[in-house]
Amino acid sequence: MKRQRDTLLIGMTALSAVMVLVALYLALVGAPEANLSSETGRYAQRIIYFHIATAWVGFLAFFVTFVGGVAYLRTQSRSWDIVALSSAEIGTVFMLGVLVSGSIWAKPAWGVWWVWDERLTISLVQFLIYVGYLMLRASVEDPSRRARFSAVYGIVAFISVPINFIAIRLWRTQHPLMFGSSGGGLSDDMMFAFFFCLATFTVWYATLMWHRIRLENFRDDVAQLKQKLLD
Amino acid sequence: MGYLRKVLAIVWKDIVAELRTKEMFSAMFVFAVLVIVVFNFAFDLRVTGDRVREVAPGALWVAFTFAGILGLNRAFVAERDSGCLEGLLLAPVDHTAIYFGKMISTVLFMLVVEALMLPVFTAFFGVNLFDLGLVLIIVLGTLGFAGVGTILSAMTAQTRAREVLLPILLLPVAAPVLIAAVKATSGILDGQTMAEVALWWQLLLAFDVLFPAVAFMTFDFIVKE
Amino acid sequence: MAVQQSPAIEVQKLTKAFGHQAALRGVDLQVGEGEFLALFGPNGAGKTTLIRIVASLTRPTGGTVRIRGEELGKAGTALRQQIGLISHNPLLYGDLTPDENLRFFARMYDLEDPAARIDAVLEQVGLLARRHDPVRTFSRGMLQRLTIARAILHDPAIMLLDEPYTGLDLQAADMLRAVLEELAASNRTVILTTHNLEQGLEMCDRAAILNRGKVAWQGARAGLDLQTMKEHYRNVTRPA
Numbered sequence: 001m002k003r004q005r006d007t008l009l010i011g012m013t014a015l016s017a018v019m020v021l022v023a024l025y026l027a028l029v030g031a032p033e034a035n036l037s038s039e040t041g042r043y044a045q046r047i048i049y050f051h052i053a054t055a056w057v058g059f060l061a062f063f064v065t066f067v068g069g070v071a072y073l074r075t076q077s078r079s080w081d082i083v084a085l086s087s088a089e090i091g092t093v094f095m096l097g098v099l100v101s102g103s104i105w106a107k108p109a110w111g112v113w114w115v116w117d118e119r120l121t122i123s124l125v126q127f128l129i130y131v132g133y134l135m136l137r138a139s140v141e142d143p144s145r146r147a148r149f150s151a152v153y154g155i156v157a158f159i160s161v162p163i164n165f166i167a168i169r170l171w172r173t174q175h176p177l178m179f180g181s182s183g184g185g186l187s188d189d190m191m192f193a194f195f196f197c198l199a200t201f202t203v204w205y206a207t208l209m210w211h212r213i214r215l216e217n218f219r220d221d222v223a224q225l226k227q228k229l230l231d
Numbered sequence: 232m233g234y235l236r237k238v239l240a241i242v243w244k245d246i247v248a249e250l251r252t253k254e255m256f257s258a259m260f261v262f263a264v265l266v267i268v269v270f271n272f273a274f275d276l277r278v279t280g281d282r283v284r285e286v287a288p289g290a291l292w293v294a295f296t297f298a299g300i301l302g303l304n305r306a307f308v309a310e311r312d313s314g315c316l317e318g319l320l321l322a323p324v325d326h327t328a329i330y331f332g333k334m335i336s337t338v339l340f341m342l343v344v345e346a347l348m349l350p351v352f353t354a355f356f357g358v359n360l361f362d363l364g365l366v367l368i369i370v371l372g373t374l375g376f377a378g379v380g381t382i383l384s385a386m387t388a389q390t391r392a393r394e395v396l397l398p399i400l401l402l403p404v405a406a407p408v409l410i411a412a413v414k415a416t417s418g419i420l421d422g423q424t425m426a427e428v429a430l431w432w433q434l435l436l437a438f439d440v441l442f443p444a445v446a447f448m449t450f451d452f453i454v455k456e
Numbered sequence: 457m458a459v460q461q462s463p464a465i466e467v468q469k470l471t472k473a474f475g476h477q478a479a480l481r482g483v484d485l486q487v488g489e490g491e492f493l494a495l496f497g498p499n500g501a502g503k504t505t506l507i508r509i510v511a512s513l514t515r516p517t518g519g520t521v522r523i524r525g526e527e528l529g530k531a532g533t534a535l536r537q538q539i540g541l542i543s544h545n546p547l548l549y550g551d552l553t554p555d556e557n558l559r560f561f562a563r564m565y566d567l568e569d570p571a572a573r574i575d576a577v578l579e580q581v582g583l584l585a586r587r588h589d590p591v592r593t594f595s596r597g598m599l600q601r602l603t604i605a606r607a608i609l610h611d612p613a614i615m616l617l618d619e620p621y622t623g624l625d626l627q628a629a630d631m632l633r634a635v636l637e638e639l640a641a642s643n644r645t646v647i648l649t650t651h652n653l654e655q656g657l658e659m660c661d662r663a664a665i666l667n668r669g670k671v672a673w674q675g676a677r678a679g680l681d682l683q684t685m686k687e688h689y690r691n692v693t694r695p696a
Contacts, residue, residue: 073452128403135399139392143475145456149386152449153400156382159445160404167407167434171414220476227476233566240563248551251590314545318606320513321547322564323536456514 016207019200026193051101053201061091066158069151081147086212095127118172241332255305259298266294288416303380307388334381371435372412378442462525464645470519479505481669494656495649497666503649540612550592565610577605597628
């Protein structure tokens with residue numbers, strides 16, 4: 001049974017790797033060029049494939065952390081806590097990816113490293129919330145309390161995201177952005193690349209989750225063995 | 232109405248304790264004043280005259296935020312230190328009463344500090360802040376801030392990092408309060424009516440209702456081992 | 457004599473783990489109505505954890521606790537009205553006076569005539585004279601006396617004491633003994649945990665020894681002397 005699962009994990013990891021490579025190709029080379037005036041602008045536009053896919057995973061991971069938290073509070077089962085924790089860790093990295101890829105795009109497109117547009121701002125806030133989650137976990141030693149607190153914070157944070165988004169959006173419309181929002185119509189070929197990237201990142205997320213959960217389970221096993229020896 | 236009476240008992244206890252020492256209270260007030268002074272230094276070199284009014288709402292709410300964080304920290308750290316939280320947990324009342332009691336006393340302390348800050352602010356920034364609409368915004372903003380802050384403070388008071396962790400957790404989550412409060416304050420100072428800034432105080436109202444509801448469902452998990 | 461009623465406290469298969477560390481590994485214990493149980497055990501045996509769970513401060517990992525037939529988890533807040541606790545924490549507000557502290561707890565416990573009751577308990581613990589001084593100025597002994605006052609204020613049917621003699625001066629210890637005697641004489645159910653075999657045996661109806669998260673021995677007080685008790689204790693806590 002364990003053999004089968006390990007094989008499946010290896011398979012998934014390999015699949016993720018392949019998909020990422022394909023996605024890279026599609027995004028950087030395969031997809032047709034955008035209808036923009038400047039060369040750097042055209043090239044930079046390609047980041048949209050990864051940028052939005054990353055943001056999607058960031059949000060998905062956040063949602064999974066929320067679900068894991070609620071499930072933990074109901075069942076008091078460590079497994080759900082592991083799910084919440086793993087998703088938060090992975091989500092933090094992806095959220096950072098959103099910010100960095102956003103920056104990389106902003107520079108050639110608009111000439112600045114950062115703009116306070118609504119989407120980037122909400123991503124920044126979400127990233128900070130994730131970081132807060134990890135810091136909260138780091139400062140609680142008792143595992144049961146750590147799980148409970150993280151779960152509650154995960155719930156509070158998740159509920160605050162839509163409100164945050166509304167607030168930031170309203171805030172932004174008061175000061176119309178100097179730079180227009182990106183995207184607009186994507187052609188069919190672009191759409192394919194776009195959705196492929198979305199799928200790739202989702203598979204990648206699932207693979208990472210599996211690895212991380214597995215790792216945390218091992219940690220638990222080791223701790224348990226240690227405790228048995230000490231008793 | 233035993234529940235309500237017990238909530239008020241907690242509020243009463245906090246008030247009596249604070250009146251006796253006045254230490255948190257004076258700390259909050261002095262801190263808020265200091266924030267204003269620092270803002271003056273920070274912006275004075277570049278911002279003069281009319282532009283001061285642009286900065287004023289932000290400065291006001293930053294001062295309130297920092298003072299609020301001090302107040303929130305105190306709400307649970309003191310209980311934690313003398314182990315008194317257990318005394319509250321032993322009482323035959325739903326644990327959410329602790330949340331509401333603490334939240335209300337925090338709101339009261341913040342409101343008193345804010346009320347004292349208004350004349351100070353008016354003097355320092357030369358902006359007239361005595362407006363009924365503004366008072367409402369301040370009340371709504373304070374409620375929202377304390378509403379979610381009390382949940383988080385109950386947690387962070389029991390962690391290793393203590394006071395340091397609260398602002399890290401609170402500020403991103405309470406950002407809508409800050410955004411809405413500053414926007415509404417700016418609007419009112421610019422002469423708009425309450426109807427014109429309705430968007431913002433409605434957002435505040437939603438926030439004010441939402442988080443106590445969340446607290447109601449999750450507070451027990453925070454305080455009970 | 458056996459009246460068919462639920463025991464005051466019934467603990468079944470109680471387990472509690474802190475992370476991977478097991479504090480209680482399956483405790484089965486019954487304390488009848490009006491019974492005084494002395495609970496002994498070395499450090500780390502789980503005495504405090506057990507008391508905290510019965511007081512509903514800590515949630516068990518497994519097993520059940522019933523107070524007068526009602527399960528602790530489900531019946532919730534109402535049961536707490538009947539429970540009083542004296543533990544390591546004084547659970548008192550330093551900035552308030554004894555009078556204010558007791559008035560607060562009187563409200564939290566919905567007492568009918570708080571003023572009279574507060575006067576009565578303050579007199580019982582000998583703190584009437586200091587009732588308007590802030591608690592933070594109190595000595596350890598006075599603090600413990602006020603703790604006792606707080607615990608008996610709402611006249612709980614079940615009294616839990618977790619090593620209450622720790623750090624008490626002679627005067628406070630005597631006063632505690634007087635209170636315990638009164639509890640023993642009245643129809644209260646009491647669980648007292650202590651290191652001191654002699655003190656524990658003094659007033660109990662039954663004794664039990666907790667070791668490594670389980671009840672290692674229990675028996676009636678009748679016919680038990682200090683020597684025998686010490687032997688039981690040594691047998692049970694001998695390193696495996």
